[in-house]
Amino acid sequence: AQSVTQLDSHVSVSEGTPVLLRCNYSSSYSPSLFWYVQHPNKGLQLLLKYTSAATLVKGINGFEAEFKKSETSFHLTKPSAHMSDAAEYFCVVSEVPGGYNKLIFGAGTRLAVHP
Amino acid sequence: DSGVTQTPKHLITATGQRVTLRCSPRSGDLSVYWYQQSLDQGLQFLIQYYNGEERAKGNILERFSAQQFPDLHSELNLSSLELGDSALYFCASSAQVTGLAANEQFFGPGTRLTVL
Numbered sequence: 687a688q689s690v691t692q693l694d695s696h697v698s699v700s701e702g703t704p705v706l707l708r709c710n711y712s713s714s715y716s717p718s719l720f721w722y723v724q725h726p727n728k729g730l731q732l733l734l735k736y737t738s739a740a741t742l743v744k745g746i747n748g749f750e751a752e753f754k755k756s757e758t759s760f761h762l763t764k765p766s767a768h769m770s771d772a773a774e775y776f777c778v779v780s781e782v783p784g785g786y787n788k789l790i791f792g793a794g795t796r797l798a799v800h801p
Numbered sequence: 802d803s804g805v806t807q808t809p810k811h812l813i814t815a816t817g818q819r820v821t822l823r824c825s826p827r828s829g830d831l832s833v834y835w836y837q838q839s840l841d842q843g844l845q846f847l848i849q850y851y852n853g854e855e856r857a858k859g860n861i862l863e864r865f866s867a868q869q870f871p872d873l874h875s876e877l878n879l880s881s882l883e884l885g886d887s888a889l890y891f892c893a894s895s896a897q898v899t900g901l902a903a904n905e906q907f908f909g910p911g912t913r914l915t916v917l
Contacts, residue, residue: 729909729910731908732907789906791845
């Protein structure tokens with residue numbers, strides 16, 4: 687069975703500094719992995735996706751993530767945090783290879799950005 | 802705006818009651834998914850419908866049921882409500898499923914259910 691573990695429940699950064707949100711996955715086959723963002727009182731929005739193409743995936747708003755099979759990791763990064771990045775971020779795996787079916791969500795990482 | 806709409810935005814009810822949450826998918830999307838987000842369980846997949854038929858089931862309680870109507874909107878029915886059912890319920894939709902792999906899911910803003 688697939689699962690994801692988000693290693694930090696809270697991350698706090700200063701505006702303009704790099705962001706690193708860590709995610710490890712467990713999968714019996716090559717997984718489809720995603721990062722979703724949830725702003726307060728809003729629905730979830732897809733940031734980026736990995737579906738067995740390039741291992742470095744670029745998403746919206748300057749975020750990117752690197753799929754590392756040897757480390758079973760899919761960490762989310764951004765070179766410079768903006769105040770509007772403050773939100774909850776979810777690392778997600780799909781049970782179906784290459785698809786978005788039956789998404790399994792990590793526990794989430796709440797990102798705080800300080801001026 | 803994802804194009805997925807959910808009503809109502811907020812719902813307050815008492816234990817033992819029954820409620821219905823409604824979801825309208827994006828225009829043209831045939832698949833609808835329901836998720837529950839609670840403080841103790843996190844975000845969990847409940848159930849998926851594709852073109853009116855149940856396609857996949859997750860951690861959905863027997864007290865909960867869903868259906869998708871011919872116009873593709875979906876309803877999630879929650880009965881015999883308990884305090885622990887208080888949560889944010891999301892609906893998502895995706896385009897036509899090709900083979901096993903569904904396309905990207907777009908999420909609605911959610912319905913916040915409070916059971917007193």
